[in-house]
Amino acid sequence: MSTSVFLAILVTSLATFSSRFLGAISSQGIKETSKLFKWFNCLAYSTLAALIARTIIFPVGVLSDASYLSRVTVVLFCLLIFFISKRNFVYPTVISAIMMAVLSNYF
Amino acid sequence: MINKEFFFKGFKSILAPDSPALALGCCFIAIGALLKNLGFNIQESIFSTMLTYALPGSLVMAESLLVGASLLNIFLAVWFVNARLYPMAVSLFPLMMHKSQPKWKYYFSCHFIAVSAWLIMKSNYKSIDKKHRIDFWIGIGCATWTTAVIGTFIGFYASDYLDKNMMMGLAILNPIYFLCMMVGAMKTIQITTAVILGLILGPIFYFLSPEWSILLGGLVGGTIAYFIGELNVN
Numbered sequence: 078m079s080t081s082v083f084l085a086i087l088v089t090s091l092a093t094f095s096s097r098f099l100g101a102i103s104s105q106g107i108k109e110t111s112k113l114f115k116w117f118n119c120l121a122y123s124t125l126a127a128l129i130a131r132t133i134i135f136p137v138g139v140l141s142d143a144s145y146l147s148r149v150t151v152v153l154f155c156l157l158i159f160f161i162s163k164r165n166f167v168y169p170t171v172i173s174a175i176m177m178a179v180l181s182n183y184f
Numbered sequence: 185m186i187n188k189e190f191f192f193k194g195f196k197s198i199l200a201p202d203s204p205a206l207a208l209g210c211c212f213i214a215i216g217a218l219l220k221n222l223g224f225n226i227q228e229s230i231f232s233t234m235l236t237y238a239l240p241g242s243l244v245m246a247e248s249l250l251v252g253a254s255l256l257n258i259f260l261a262v263w264f265v266n267a268r269l270y271p272m273a274v275s276l277f278p279l280m281m282h283k284s285q286p287k288w289k290y291y292f293s294c295h296f297i298a299v300s301a302w303l304i305m306k307s308n309y310k311s312i313d314k315k316h317r318i319d320f321w322i323g324i325g326c327a328t329w330t331t332a333v334i335g336t337f338i339g340f341y342a343s344d345y346l347d348k349n350m351m352m353g354l355a356i357l358n359p360i361y362f363l364c365m366m367v368g369a370m371k372t373i374q375i376t377t378a379v380i381l382g383l384i385l386g387p388i389f390y391f392l393s394p395e396w397s398i399l400l401g402g403l404v405g406g407t408i409a410y411f412i413g414e415l416n417v418n
Contacts, residue, residue, distance in 0.1 A: 082223075082228050082249070083228070085248075085249055085255065085258055086228065086235060086236070086245070087235070088255050088259045088262070089232070089236050089241055089244075089259075089262045090235035090236045092241070092258075092260075093237070093262060093266045094294075094295065096263070096267050096268075096269040096273070097270075097294040097295060098291065099270055100269060100270045100272065100273020100274045100277070100294065100297065101273050101290050101291055101294035103274060104274045104277035104278050104281075107274065112414075114274075115414075116406070116410045117275040118374075119374055119375070119377075119378040119406035119407070119410040119413070120271040120275070120403060120407070120410075121268070121271040121272045121274075121276075121302075121402075121406070122369070122375050122378040122379050122382065123379065123381055123382035123385075123401065123409060124268040124271055124272075124382060124398060124401070124402025124406065125268060125362070125366060125379075125382065126379045126382025126383045126386065126401075127383070127386025127397065127398045127401030127405065128265075128268055128386065128398050129359050129362050129363050129366065129386075130382070130383045130387050131386045131390060131397060131398060131401075132240070132358075133356075133359050133363075134387045135387065135390050136355075137243050137244065138214075138218060138243045138246070138355060139214065139352055140352060140355040140356060142348065142352070143356075148356070151356055155360050155364070156364070156367070159364045159368075164368050165202070166202040166361060166364050166365060166368070167201065167202060167206070169361075170206060170207050170360055170361045171206070173357060173360035174210065174353035174354060174356060175353065177352050177353045178349045178350055178352060178353030179349075182349055
């Protein structure tokens with residue numbers, strides 16, 4: 078195992094674990110009925126939503142090679158499928174992969 | 185020790201028809217293939233998923249290595265994108281705290297904090313007695329973590345057979361799945377506002393600062409959503 082890759086993995090895991098561990102430590106005195114808990118709950122949902130939007134609109138990795146139009150088309154169509162299928166998670170997820178693979182051929 | 189009944193109940197939740205196993209597994213297949221293309225060997229790829237277990241962080245590490253970033257740059261870039269795990273932990277662990285449970289379970293299981301496991305726990309915790317929620321959570325975490333490792337393994341060896349279009353298909357699975365789960369979780373005015381504002385503000389803040397966009401979008405959107413919810417209750 079080369080040193081640079083090994084160190085990069087260690088640094089990545091340290092940066093990730095620190096947020097998790099600090100969260101576990103600082104949540105010790107927080108009650109689930111408190112206002113602070115409700116605020117953190119809102120922060121968590123909002124941060125996740127921001128991450129999802131960023132992943133789709135400003136992606137990194139292989140998805141950045143797909144056109145903006147194809148990504149938006151897949152998202153809107155899959156949300157439509159989600160509501161039509163009475164909030165089933167599986168159909169839109171499977172369809173998104175097939176649709177993205179096909180659309181990236183043409184757009 | 186860990187209560188086996190609740191551990192396996194949590195572990196089996198990954199087999200539910202609407203579980204994130206499929207989306208999670210497929211995304212880590214993409215990660216496995218990406219790491220191989222970057223020059224990682226199988227041990228490094230598996231080691232990376234086991235220790236990091238966070239998709240955006242792994243992607244950022246891969247991108248940073250590709251452009252030859254320093255270790256400090258990698259640390260900061262990953263920290264920025266994974267700092268979301270802090271509010272996720274704070275909004276989850278109070279639901280599982282019980283005085284009869286040892287502290288090590290909480291410190292050990294914080295490694296399992298990730299979107300998929302977090303969303304499963306959030307939608308199931310009410311059906312589990314508070315005393316056993318931590319064992320249930322460890323079961324969910326072990327199941328999703330195992331899925332991620334298996335996905336990486338498959339992706340590493342299947343990378344020669346995956347073309348670019350298929351990789352794109354695999355990469356879009358996770359955001360679509362999480363988007364549907366978030367929309368499905370919009371049951372109160374606070375959560376609904378938090379999700380909508382996060383979706384809008386995240387990309388807007390990207391123009392101000394790509395590194396801070398997720399944290400700023402979450403902080404501003406979540407705080408506004410909290411006050412709107414409080415005003416509505418009052």
